Amino acid sequence: xxxxxxxxxxxxxxxxxxxxxxxxxxxxxxxxxxxxxxxxxxxxxxxxxxxxxxxxxxxxxxxxxxxxxxxxxxxxxxxxxxxxxxxxxxxxxxxxxxxxxxxxxxxxxxxxxxxxxxxxxxxxxxxxxxxxxxxxxxxxxxxxxxxxxxxxxxxxxxxxxxxxxxxxxxxxxxxxxxxxxxxxxxxxxxxxxxxxxxxxxxxxxxxxxxxxxxxxxxxxxxxxxxxxxxxxxxxxxxxxxxxxxxxxxxxxxxxxxxxxxxx
Amino acid sequence: xxxxxxxxxxxxxxxxxxxxxxxxxxxxxxxxxxxxxxxxxxxxxxxxxxxxxxxxxxxxxxxxxxxxxxxxxxxxxxxxxxxxxxxxxxxxxxxxxxxxxxxxxxxxxxxxxxxxxxxxxxxxxxxxxxxxxxxxxxxxxxxxxxxxxxxxxxxxxxxxxxxxxxxxxxxxxxxxxxxxxxxxxxxxxxxxxxxxxxxxxxxxxxxxxxxxxxxxxxxxxxxxxxxxxxxxxxxxxxxxxxxxxxxxxxxxxxxxxxxxxxxxxxxx
Amino acid sequence: xxxxxxxxxxxxxxxxxxxxxxxxxxxxxxxxxxxxxxxxxxxxxxxxxxxxxxxxxxxxxxxxxxxxxxxxxxxxxxxxxxxxxxxxxxxxxxxxxxxxxxxxxxxxxxxxxxxxxxxxxxxxxxxxxxxxxxxxxxxxxxxxxxxxxxxxxxxxxxxxxxxxxxxxxxxxxxxxxxxxxxxxxxxxxxxxxxxxxxxxxxxxxxxxxxxxxxxxxxxxxxxxxxxxxxxxxxxxxxxxxxxxxxxxxxxxxxxxxxxxxxxxxxxxx
Numbered sequence: 001x002x003x004x005x006x007x008x009x010x011x012x013x014x015x016x017x018x019x020x021x022x023x024x025x026x027x028x029x030x031x032x033x034x035x036x037x038x039x040x041x042x043x044x045x046x047x048x049x050x051x052x053x054x055x056x057x058x059x060x061x062x063x064x065x066x067x068x069x070x071x072x073x074x075x076x077x078x079x080x081x082x083x084x085x086x087x088x089x090x091x092x093x094x095x096x097x098x099x100x101x102x103x104x105x106x107x108x109x110x111x112x113x114x115x116x117x118x119x120x121x122x123x124x125x126x127x128x129x130x131x132x133x134x135x136x137x138x139x140x141x142x143x144x145x146x147x148x149x150x151x152x153x154x155x156x157x158x159x160x161x162x163x164x165x166x167x168x169x170x171x172x173x174x175x176x177x178x179x180x181x182x183x184x185x186x187x188x189x190x191x192x193x194x195x196x197x198x199x200x201x202x203x204x205x206x207x208x209x210x211x212x213x214x215x216x217x218x219x220x221x222x223x224x225x226x227x228x229x230x231x232x233x234x235x236x237x238x239x240x241x242x243x244x245x246x247x248x249x250x251x252x253x254x255x256x257x258x259x260x261x262x263x
Numbered sequence: 264x265x266x267x268x269x270x271x272x273x274x275x276x277x278x279x280x281x282x283x284x285x286x287x288x289x290x291x292x293x294x295x296x297x298x299x300x301x302x303x304x305x306x307x308x309x310x311x312x313x314x315x316x317x318x319x320x321x322x323x324x325x326x327x328x329x330x331x332x333x334x335x336x337x338x339x340x341x342x343x344x345x346x347x348x349x350x351x352x353x354x355x356x357x358x359x360x361x362x363x364x365x366x367x368x369x370x371x372x373x374x375x376x377x378x379x380x381x382x383x384x385x386x387x388x389x390x391x392x393x394x395x396x397x398x399x400x401x402x403x404x405x406x407x408x409x410x411x412x413x414x415x416x417x418x419x420x421x422x423x424x425x426x427x428x429x430x431x432x433x434x435x436x437x438x439x440x441x442x443x444x445x446x447x448x449x450x451x452x453x454x455x456x457x458x459x460x461x462x463x464x465x466x467x468x469x470x471x472x473x474x475x476x477x478x479x480x481x482x483x484x485x486x487x488x489x490x491x492x493x494x495x496x497x498x499x500x501x502x503x504x505x506x507x508x509x510x511x512x513x514x515x516x517x518x519x520x521x522x523x524x525x526x527x528x529x530x531x
Numbered sequence: 532x533x534x535x536x537x538x539x540x541x542x543x544x545x546x547x548x549x550x551x552x553x554x555x556x557x558x559x560x561x562x563x564x565x566x567x568x569x570x571x572x573x574x575x576x577x578x579x580x581x582x583x584x585x586x587x588x589x590x591x592x593x594x595x596x597x598x599x600x601x602x603x604x605x606x607x608x609x610x611x612x613x614x615x616x617x618x619x620x621x622x623x624x625x626x627x628x629x630x631x632x633x634x635x636x637x638x639x640x641x642x643x644x645x646x647x648x649x650x651x652x653x654x655x656x657x658x659x660x661x662x663x664x665x666x667x668x669x670x671x672x673x674x675x676x677x678x679x680x681x682x683x684x685x686x687x688x689x690x691x692x693x694x695x696x697x698x699x700x701x702x703x704x705x706x707x708x709x710x711x712x713x714x715x716x717x718x719x720x721x722x723x724x725x726x727x728x729x730x731x732x733x734x735x736x737x738x739x740x741x742x743x744x745x746x747x748x749x750x751x752x753x754x755x756x757x758x759x760x761x762x763x764x765x766x767x768x769x770x771x772x773x774x775x776x777x778x779x780x781x782x783x784x785x786x787x788x789x790x791x792x793x794x795x796x797x798x799x800x
């Protein structure tokens with residue numbers, strides 16, 4: 001497997017408001033790489049700069065040090081105006097909030113990305129319908145976001161990114177705000193979709209169980225300044241049954257190892 | 264519209280901002296002077312002449328006297344219209360049926376172009392101060408009524424319930440929970456209503472009066488004295504600015520318990 | 532707040548009988564107002580209060596003669612023209628300023644100060660300039676409407692959810708597309724609020740302009756009637772009706788444009 005995404009000695013500190021003294025580093029000397037088709041999970045305590053890390057990779061924010069290589073080419077910039085969010089649609093980003101457009105129906109929200117990219121045709125529409133079917137949203141195409149449940153909104157946000165097929169998808173605790181049962185269902189849906197296409201996914205969470213259930217490999221972030229504190233391969237074979245993940249062999253040891261590393 | 268950048272910018276940025284403001288001011292004065300030069304002082308009085316006349320009429324007391332009339336009309340109208348407009352929604356909070364009955368009438372009064380009725384007010388109340396005050400009342404009342412009503416409706420029901428559990432009476436709830444909670448909305452209403460009220464007083468004076476800033480404007484226009492017109496308009500604008508400043512200061516004082524937030528946009 | 536349902540909902544939920552209480556109360560209040568009007572006319576004399584029945588007859592006669600119609604057209608022509616011109620300018624300028632925070636800050640004090648100018652007071656001077664045609668009224672109407680639409684649009688742009696913009700950029704939307712789809716749609720509620728506040732004032736401004744100088748229009752009629760007869764109230768009624776009708780049209784356009792919103796909630800004031 002080749003490294004698709006390389007994060008090299010990444011650092012971030014925010015500009016200060018008052019004096020001239022530089023603020024402390026939020027992220028420092030953070031390095032890791034992601035292989036093509038890998039499902040990588042990143043676990044960290046809250047306030048560990050997880051969202052900041054994904055914002056930098058998605059280029060909605062600048063890095064203060066280090067560089068990011070995509071397919072071996074550097075895509076780093078320090079100038080906020082030179083940022084290219086999504087790097088020409090090569091990186092998809094599913095954020096914590098679903099950020100659905102309230103004036104578009106479910107179907108139109110899913111088609112939004114294709115629409116702005118000028119890729120709206122019969123084939124892409126067909127794919128959108130398939131995805132809507134696959135996550136159980138059939139029959140809700142005409143509903144506005146405020147008429148959907150939290151779980152349905154999450155599914156809509158998820159397939160809105162999947163439908164335009166970016167090579168890498170970043171996910172920032174996308175299932176954090178829903179109840180436990182819905183979350184398990186969403187995780188199962190995500191794994192099923194991922195099995196169909198085997199995209200490269202970087203999934204950030206504070207939930208160790210979720211990190212194990214979903215990932216091929218889990219990284220553990222330290223507290224600020226963030227760096228990689230540990231790395232664990234997840235020895236649970238796929239396909240996995242998320243609902244009974246606790247009972248699967250290998251889960252308990254991995255959980256204990258990760259828990260010890262997360263401070 | 265107010266602060267768009269970070270709350271405490273560096274000194275260099277503050278200086279640049281002052282410089283930008285000075286630049287915009289200079290451009291406006293330059294354009295104005297250009298218009299004077301191009302069309303002649305007969306049509307567009309020069310900034311310099313307006314400034315001189317402004318100082319002269321202030322010194323002679325004439326401008327202050329006329330501004331005083333306008334201000335008195337606007338202030339009286341704001342009080343007479345504003346106080347019931349604040350109290351009524353507080354009372355109506357416990358009477359939803361009454362509120363619903365009044366709704367279409369209030370909406371009609373709010374939407375009615377009151378300034379167009381200035382002649383009617385003059386028929387009813389004469390050409391003295393009373394007709395101007397009545398017009399200001401009609402303008403201020405509806406704006407403040409709906410602003411207060413919105414503030415009362417947006418109130419956090421949990422706060423009211425908590426106070427009732429402590430044993431607060433209906434009167435105490437209104438006084439200690441509802442009124443303070445509605446203050447931002449009430450002031451938002453007054454910030455819109457007061458400049459409009461001052462304009463209403465000026466308009467009524469334009470149509471029929473022998474004193475006040477509106478009279479000065481009309482008088483200046485009849486004598487082809489554009490300097491006089493501009494000075495009167497400038498004074499009216501300064502009244503509006505002073506009233507806005509006063510209301511902002513009062514609100515800031517009443518809401519001193521609140522964490523500092525961006526100033527609301529000055530109005531809609 | 533131009534909609535009754537907000538209040539009706541609270542009431543109607545508990546019992547339908549309450550709904551009838553509300554309708555009954557409104558009917559009673561209407562009758563009381565008419566009676567008060569009639570009483571005022573009898574005690575104070577028709578010079579102060581034209582009696583309601585006589586007013587209705589006069590209204591009917593004027594409507595039949597066609598004079599009312601031509602006056603309404605004359606007033607609306609100016610009000611609508613000024614409204615459209617200033618409405619467009621008041622929307623475009625905030626979009627241009629959005630691109631440059633520095634320019635926004637630079638012009639802010641100038642805009643706040645000039646907003647305080649009582650625009651109507653400029654009318655006598657504008658009449659000196661442009662004569663007694665439509666032009667001075669048009670300028671006043673445009674100035675009045677411009678500031679209202681500008682301020683509400685600007686407030687709307689500032690309230691746009693930054694996260695939606697960021698999401699659209701990641702997905703690959705162009706800046707133009709973001710302006711059109713996300714910013715414009717998000718500020719539509721503000722825009723409609725601005726229009727609804729501005730329209731009655733545009734009509735007011737036209738009528739005030741007609742008081743001062745005019746050869747036709749509702750304002751000239753009211754001003755003419757003031758000195759000679761008792762028909763002031765007639766046209767006052769016409770004006771209210773006019774504004775209410777156009778407000779209702781704006782409301783239904785708004786409801787259609789904002790049909791995606793959870794509840795029809797008014798955010799004005």
